Amino acid sequence: MITKSWDDIGKIGLIETTNPLSKQSILLTEEEHELYTAIKTAESVAKETMLTEHYDKMQKAIDKFSRLNPRAYMVLVD
Numbered sequence: 001m002i003t004k005s006w007d008d009i010g011k012i013g014l015i016e017t018t019n020p021l022s023k024q025s026i027l028l029t030e031e032e033h034e035l036y037t038a039i040k041t042a043e044s045v046a047k048e049t050m051l052t053e054h055y056d057k058m059q060k061a062i063d064k065f066s067r068l069n070p071r072a073y074m075v076l077v078d
Contacts, residue, residue: 013029013030014027014028014029015027015028015029015030015033016028017033017036017072017076019075019076022075024075024076025075026071026072026075026076028069028072029069031068032065032068032069032072035061035064035065035068036065036072036076036077038057038058038061039058039061039062039065039077042054042055042057042058042061043058046058062077065077
């Protein structure tokens with residue numbers, strides 16, 4: 001696993017992403033950031049519509065995100 005540091009911002013296309021509740025930040029790759037965005041979008045739509053299909057999409061994205069970057073999962077989602 002590659003360890004990313006704050007000095008890497010902008011050097012290899014990492015995106016600083018902040019948990020809106022805890023205010024903790026972490027660097028994500030583009031793929032990780034897209035997954036995180038999908039999680040938050042599905043969560044928002046699921047809350048508004050109460051449709052289980054959006055919860056299912058959210059759960060699938062969370063599952064993949066947690067395996068792809070466990071540390072980011074703990075900071076942003078858990």
